[in-house]
Amino acid sequence: MIGSQHAHSAIVIGGGSTGAAVAHDLALRGFSVTLVERGEIASGTTGRNHCMLHSGGRYCVKDREAGMECIEENTILRRIMPDCMELNGGLFVALNDSDLDYLPLLAEGCQSCGIPYHELTGEQAHRLEPHLSPLTRAAIWVPDGVFEPMRLCMSFLATAKANGATVSPYTQVEELLLEGRQVTGVRAWDRSADRLHDLHAEIVVNASGPWAGEIAAMAGIDVPVVPSPGVMVAMAGRFCQRVLNRCNAASDGDIVVPQRETSIIGTSSWTVDDPDYIDIPEDHVRLLLDRGSEMIPALRQASPRGIFTVARPLIGRKKQDEREFSRTFECFDHARDGVDGFVTISGGKTTTARAMAEKTVDVICRKLGLDVPCTTRETVLLSYRTYYAT
Amino acid sequence: MTWTITLEIARHKPGEPRRTDTFQVSIDPDRTVLDSIEKVWAEQDRSLIFRHACHHASCGSCAMVVNGHEVLPCIKPIREVTAQGGTLVVEPLHNFPVIGDLIADMRPFFKQMQLIDLPIVGSTDPLPGQEPGDYSRFENCIECGICLSACPVVATDSGYLGPAALAAAQQRISASTNGLSRQAWEAVNGEHGLWRCHATFECSAACPSNVDPAGKIMALRRRMTVERIRRLLRLATE
Numbered sequence: 001m002i003g004s005q006h007a008h009s010a011i012v013i014g015g016g017s018t019g020a021a022v023a024h025d026l027a028l029r030g031f032s033v034t035l036v037e038r039g040e041i042a043s044g045t046t047g048r049n050h051c052m053l054h055s056g057g058r059y060c061v062k063d064r065e066a067g068m069e070c071i072e073e074n075t076i077l078r079r080i081m082p083d084c085m086e087l088n089g090g091l092f093v094a095l096n097d098s099d100l101d102y103l104p105l106l107a108e109g110c111q112s113c114g115i116p117y118h119e120l121t122g123e124q125a126h127r128l129e130p131h132l133s134p135l136t137r138a139a140i141w142v143p144d145g146v147f148e149p150m151r152l153c154m155s156f157l158a159t160a161k162a163n164g165a166t167v168s169p170y171t172q173v174e175e176l177l178l179e180g181r182q183v184t185g186v187r188a189w190d191r192s193a194d195r196l197h198d199l200h201a202e203i204v205v206n207a208s209g210p211w212a213g214e215i216a217a218m219a220g221i222d223v224p225v226v227p228s229p230g231v232m233v234a235m236a237g238r239f240c241q242r243v244l245n246r247c248n249a250a251s252d253g254d255i256v257v258p259q260r261e262t263s264i265i266g267t268s269s270w271t272v273d274d275p276d277y278i279d280i281p282e283d284h285v286r287l288l289l290d291r292g293s294e295m296i297p298a299l300r301q302a303s304p305r306g307i308f309t310v311a312r313p314l315i316g317r318k319k320q321d322e323r324e325f326s327r328t329f330e331c332f333d334h335a336r337d338g339v340d341g342f343v344t345i346s347g348g349k350t351t352t353a354r355a356m357a358e359k360t361v362d363v364i365c366r367k368l369g370l371d372v373p374c375t376t377r378e379t380v381l382l383s384y385r386t387y388y389a390t
Numbered sequence: 391m392t393w394t395i396t397l398e399i400a401r402h403k404p405g406e407p408r409r410t411d412t413f414q415v416s417i418d419p420d421r422t423v424l425d426s427i428e429k430v431w432a433e434q435d436r437s438l439i440f441r442h443a444c445h446h447a448s449c450g451s452c453a454m455v456v457n458g459h460e461v462l463p464c465i466k467p468i469r470e471v472t473a474q475g476g477t478l479v480v481e482p483l484h485n486f487p488v489i490g491d492l493i494a495d496m497r498p499f500f501k502q503m504q505l506i507d508l509p510i511v512g513s514t515d516p517l518p519g520q521e522p523g524d525y526s527r528f529e530n531c532i533e534c535g536i537c538l539s540a541c542p543v544v545a546t547d548s549g550y551l552g553p554a555a556l557a558a559a560q561q562r563i564s565a566s567t568n569g570l571s572r573q574a575w576e577a578v579n580g581e582h583g584l585w586r587c588h589a590t591f592e593c594s595a596a597c598p599s600n601v602d603p604a605g606k607i608m609a610l611r612r613r614m615t616v617e618r619i620r621r622l623l624r625l626a627t628e
Contacts, residue, residue, distance in 0.1 A: 040441040040451060040493075047443025047451075083509055086526050130519035148528060150449040151510070170439045170490070191439050192490035194403050234446035241517065241525045260448055260528045261600070277432035280421065306422075306446025306465045384510075388500035 006030050008368055009201040011186055013173050013215055015039075016046035017149065017350040019207035020156035021357035021376070026205075027163035028379060029361055029372040034199055035165060036188050038172035041157060041387075042150040044275075045209045046350055048310035050232060050266045051259045052243060053077060053085060053145030054351040057092060057117070058250060059327055060109030061102075066327040066349075067113035073352045074143060080354075080380050084151050086259065090144025090243035091125060093295055095135045099247045106140055106247060117142050131239045131296045144243040146259050149350055154384035156353075161390065162382055176204065176218040176342070183219060183334075183342040203364050206344040210275040210311035216344055221337045225346045227275040227311035230267035231284040234306040239263045239296045246295060252284070253291025262305055265292035275311035315347035329356045331363050343367075393419045393474040397430060399438065400481040402488050411435070423463035423471060423478060424452055427492075440492040447598060450534030454492050455481040460536040460596045483539040499535050502551055505574050508558035512565060530599045531558060537593035537603050549582040553593035553603035556584050560606040563613070584610050 008031050012023045015037025023035040037043075055074055060067030078087065094100045103119075110117040118141050125139035126132055157167050170191040177185040177198060185200035206215045210227035238258050246254035257264045268284040285307055293299040315330050329348030334340070345360040358374045365372055397413045413430045424442055431438045442452040445464045452464050457471060457479050472478055486494035514527035537553040538544045544552055559578045563569055570578065577583055587607045594604040 039439075040443065042443040042449070042451075043441070047449065048445050051444075051448070083511060086511060086528060088523075088525055127521045128523075130517060146528075148444075148448060148510075150443040150451060170493075172436075191437055192404070192493070194437055232446075234448075238517070238527070241514075241520070241523070241527075258527075260530065260532075262446060262448070264446065277429055279418075306444075308445035308464075310445075383504065383507075385500050385504040388496045389504040 006370065008032070008203070008370065010203040010205060010364065011036065011199055011201040012205045012207055013186065014207035014209060014211075015041045015153065015157070015167070015169060016044050016207070016209055017042070017153055017156070017353035018209065018345055018348065018356050019205075020153040020160070021353040022205055022207050022345065022360050023165050023167070024156040024160040025357040025361040025374060025376050026364070027160040027165040028375050029365065033160065033165040034201065035157070035160070035167045036171040036173060036186065036199070037167075037169045038191070040169050041167070042153045044211070045310050045312060046149045046153060048232070048308050049149050049350055050255070050257050050264060051146050051149060052255070052257050052351070053147050054349060055090060055142040055144045056113050056115045057090065057106065057110060057140070057142040057144065058245060060113040060115060061105050062249070063327060064109070064113055067109060067115065069328060069352045069355055070349070071113055071115045073355050074145065076354060076377050077351070078145070080376070081147075081152065081155055082380075084147060084155060084384060086146040088145070088241040090142050090245060091120070091129065092140040092142065092245045092247040093125065093132060093136055094138045094247040095133055095294060100137060102248045103138055103140065110140070110142065115142055129240045129242060129244065131298050132244070133295055133297055140247065144245075146243065146257060147350075148259070151384040152350065154387035155381040158382040158384060158386035158390070159379070161387070173215060173218075176215070178219065181338055182340045202341060202368070204342050205360060205364070206342065209313040209346065212313055212344050212346045216334070219334065219339045219342055221334055221339060223332055223344050223346065224315060224317050225313045226271050226316050227273070228269055228271045228314045229275070229278050229309045229311040230269050231280055231288060231307070231309045232264055232266040233285055233288050233292070233304050234262040234264045235299055235302040236262060236305040237302050239298055239302070244295050253288040256292050256296055256299070263296070263299065263302070265289065265299065272311060278309050278311065280307060280309050313346045329359075331356070331360045333363050333367065335367070391418060392416050393468065395426065395468065395472055395475070396477040397426060398477060398479045399427070399430070399492070401491055403490055417468060419469035419474070420467055423456055423461070423466045423468060426468060426478070427463065427480065439490050448528070448532060450532030453483055453534035453536045453539070455484060455539065460539045462534060462536070462598045465598070483535050485539050485541065485544045486535060494535060496535060499538060499552070499554070500533070502555040503533055503558060505577060506555050506558040506562060506570065507574070508562045529561070531601045532599050534598065536596050536598060537601075540592040540596035542590055542592060543586055543588055547582060547586060550586050551577055551583050553587075553607065556587070556610065557601055557603035557606040560610040563610070578610070579614065584614070
């Protein structure tokens with residue numbers, strides 16, 4: 001159902017999970033929406049993510065805010081996108097003394113963020129996941145899950161389209177159109193037809209992830225987004241049903257996510273200047289295999305099916321240790337930079353895309369003096385197939 | 391290690407004649423064909439359009455034809471398909487309308503898949519030695535379109551329901567009592583349905599995801615044949 005109709009319009013830059021969720025929220029709240037994406041839907045950060053529906057367990061110890069965001073959104077996504085997920089839960093696995101020291105911290109973190117959890121002995125964990133290392137001494141169960149990132153975006157966008165939004169893939173923003181200090185639209189290069197055209201709207205939303213800095217710079221604005229890639233190795237074969245996290249502070253190779261017939265080991269973390277093409281450091285691949293097979297020794301005998309990397313958009317400034325960046329998100333209304341009609345949403349995770357969209361569209365509605373409530377928490381999304389089938 | 395390879399990429403813009411563009415790429419041969427195409431886009435030609443998302447054979451979006459074979463370039467290491475100094479001929483999937491360059495138009499295909507409406511997540515067995523449980527997992531079929539590109543019947547009958555949708559129909563019928571919609575049954579059993587298959591098994595040979603569409607089409611035919619014989623016998627005894 002479309003919210004109260006009004007004549008307001010918005011352009012969303014970026015067809016990853018954030019842009020897709022923003023377009024969906026805007027369309028539900030009655031905006032006339034055009035989403036432009038320079039490649040195919042989910043061809044950037046979202047598509048190459050770890051496919052993990054976070055419970056928040058990974059963040060609850062050091063970043064309570066991100067932990068709470070994750071469990072809330074995890075619960076909502078199960079409701080609004082029920083048929084597009086493997087919901088088998090997750091374990092935090094303790095293999096050594098240091099892991100066992102972390103276990104009470106994790107339990108406390110889960111408790112304080114409202115993440116359902118229960119503790120398991122090594123033996124119980126083993127019965128649940130027989131490929132776990134025989135060294136497993138204890139574990140904590142959390143409601144992690146697995147999704148398929150491209151289909152998640154397609155579900156948001158199928159629903160946005162049904163509510164009147166236009167989605168234009170292969171359309172790259174070349175410049176922001178400015179009238180004085182007001183952004184009035186974008187000059188876009190339709191790469192499939194090879195022609196430039198101007199699109200106008202009252203609000204332009206920059207949801208371009210690690211490219212957010214590049215887009216904001218077109219209006220002379222500096223946003224503190226650092227492209228921080230991670231490598232992932234998808235091993236052929238399914239070695240677990242649940243997401244297996246190492247029960248310790250976040251580090252390289254601390255997670256194995258089962259998806260379809262693969263087990264995806266992740267991830268490393270560093271920073272780059274240009275997120276367009278990132279070389280995969282060979283030592284990262286070896287490290288991930290070493291660390292992943294500490295939890296699941298059988299991964300040693302498996303062969304990689306896909307090795308990939310992509311930059312996350314982390315909120316922060318370079319020179320910080322990127323593991324220390326919060327995984328929460330931030331919405332920048334660039335009126336504070338003296339540029340109106342222009343909003344950047346960045347940081348966050350695919351799990352929290354809906355919340356990121358809610359906050360962004362709240363900011364936009366306030367700017368325009370609109371009082372239209374967000375309804376994305378309750379709106380069950382259309383099948384992803386509808387994205388192409390209509 | 392770095393190899394220099396040549397990519398001959400099919401190009402197509404609406405209203406312009408099709409052409410082939412040639413690019414030289416220096417790249418580690420352990421990286422994938424998709425990586426080499428992305429490198430061409432990033433470093434040489436920003437007008438090149440192609441589909442990709444997950445880079446590990448889960449989303450199905452990057453399917454294309456490389457050196458005459460349907461592949462998912464995201465899981466195809468360069469050293470498996472060429473040699474130092476070699477050439478890759480890169481085309482969009484066959485038997486699909488082309489939106490531009492390497493992009494097949496997936497709309498008719500997704501309409502077929504939606505008609506059958508196989509849930510993308512189904513239940514899965516416990517792993518060996520694992521406690522019994524109610525486990526769920528994404529279906530093997532990643533809806534990449536490779537089986538349609540490889541199918542000789544799709545090449546001659548654009549109305550053919552195609553191997554992916556027919557395999558999904560068999561999967562749906564055998565997995566649950568919640569069978570197909572009437573409209574889906576008519577399509578499966580109609581003149582462009584399962585009886586149209588020539589049983590060349592090209593789809594099963596090309597499928598990157600172990601779906602075995604041809605095997606499923608044969609199973610569906612057996613099921614339908616048995617039902618027809620039963621119906622005949624019932625008629626004869628009445």
